[in-house]
Amino acid sequence: MEADALESLFLNSTVTNLTMFSIQSPTVGTVVEDNDPEIEHGMMKVPLIKAVFLFAYILVFFSCLIGNSMIITVIIVNRSMRTITNFFLANLAVADLLVGIFCVCQNGAHFVIFEHGTWPFGKTLCHMYVYILHMIPNSSAGILVLLSIERFIAVIRPMLVHHLMTKSVLVLCSVLVWIFSASMNLPYLFAVQYLELKDPETSESFGICTRRFSMWNGIHILQLVSTVNLIFWYVIPLSILMVIYITIGFVLMRTTEDDSVARSANHSRPIMVGNNRRMSEAPKIEVVDSRRRVIRLCVVIVLAFALLSAPRYIYLTWSVWRDTNSPRCLNCLSAMIQPTTFLLMFINSGINPILYAFLSQRFRHAIAETFTFSKTKKTRQAKLMLELYQRRMSTGDHLTGHSNSDVGGRQRENSVVESLINF
Known part of the structure; x- marks a missing residue:
């Protein structure tokens, strides 16, 4: 009973202080969705749920921190890894690393560790946390679109990718994504509100990191920003990604079918290489396998x-449009929606190194060479040179008897393959 009474006292004190703030500033109110001190008094107190969330937050934190740090290090240290695709991957890793540093631990501590939704990290980290929490997912979406466009050009027009994606173009596109994302989320930075409250019973002070909303010419600023972010940084990028990867899938499947027909037609005819007979089917099989891996990866x-x-996008938009005066059930499963949406968003940052890098054979070799100091670099280089030599031999018209047009087609095909393998 004493614990319940103290808890009620904390809540009443918090609500009273927030109400006083709203009265003193008639044009400004308080939205406590992101760090509402009432939310954590429900299901999160169940030991099993608390343990599961704590373990998940720890796992995601180390995945964000270690995984993305490894990706950035590998790209910086290995000159051969500084490709167009990896440039975008490095930007994505930086964004995800910022999530791990400034958001995951703070969010987990707020929801799982500390009582009453308190914020023990101070005013500065409160501002950084809220701003980065809203900005980085948008930056990641923009970088992902740039990466997909580069993949699209590499597959559809492989001979043009290096002419279009120059160093200046890469830097300009990335900078624009970061600038747009940062500027479009500035209202969240100005909406951050750090409150220092005091328990009248114990005289202990505690902080709350929340948001305040403001009206401008009858427009709810956070409602406008959240809705625009949902459309501009989620709906539109997702639509672009679907169109790009569906197109890539059709192109790769059609090329795979053409290769299968060609192999069937030439199955009984060996290919002459110099004075020796040698089958060049191995590179073709590698081509087909590479394309299938890319299709799966795109999905x-x-x-x-x-x-x-x-x-997270949907919940954030709903949170600023809902009626803040409507009652909320703190002991219902619905109270777990908010921390779950946060955790899912953080998981996306944690698994990005796996999705974009660790599924690439080149990245696996580069990671092994960088962090294990293995002596496999020369062996790997020799293998790559042999594969490149085999591809060139299979495209030579003076060796295979194919026409110049066939040679051009195979050269374009090899450009596609090399681009996909580099990914």
């Missing part, structure tokens, strides 16, 4: 972005 990329980002 995973789109699904991960769509499924893990959607709950």
Whole structure:
């Protein structure tokens, strides 16, 4: 009973202080969705639920921190990894690393560890936390679109990718994504509100990191920003991603079918290489396998972005449009929706190193060479040179008897393959 009474006292004190703030500033109110001190008194007190969430937050934190740090280090240290695709992956890793540093631990401590939804990290981290929490997912979405456009060009027009995606273009596109994302979320930075409250019973002070809303010419600023972010940084990017990867899938499947027909027609005819007879089917098989891996990877990329980002975007938009005076059930499962949406968004940042890098053979080799100091670099380089030599031999008209047009087609095909393998 004493604990319940103290808890009620905390809540009444908090609500009273927030109400006083609203009265003193008639044009400004308080939205406590992001760090509402009432939310945590329900289901999160159940030991099993608390343990599960705590374990998940710890796992996601280390995944964000270690995984993305490894990706950035590998790209910086290994000159051969500084490709167009990896440039975008490095930007994505930086964004996800910021999520791990400034958001995951703070959010987990707020929801799982500390009582009454308190914020023990101070005013500065409160501002950084709320701003980065809203900005980084948008930046990641923009970078993901740039990465997908580069993949699209590499598959559809492989000979143009290096002419279009120059160093200046890459830097400009990335900078624009960061600038747009940062500027469009500035209202959240100005809406951050750090409150220091005091328990009248114990005279202990505690902080709350929340948001305040403001009206401008009858427009609810956070409602406008949240709705625009949902459309501009989720709905539109997801639509672009779906169109791009569906097109890539059709192109790769059609090319795979053409290769199968060609292999069937030439199955009984060996290919002459110099004075020796040698079959060049191995590179073709590698081509087919590489394309299939890319198709699967594209599907995973789109699904991960769509499924893990959607709950947070939708909940955030709902939170600023809902009636803040309506009662909320703190002991219902619905009270777990908010921390779950946060956790899913953080998981997306934690698994990005796996989806975009660890599924790439080149990244696996580069990670092994960078962090294990293995002596496999020369062996890997020799293998890559042999594969490149085999591809060139299979495209030579003076060796295979194919026409110049066939040679051009195979060269374009090899450009596609090399681009996909580099990914």
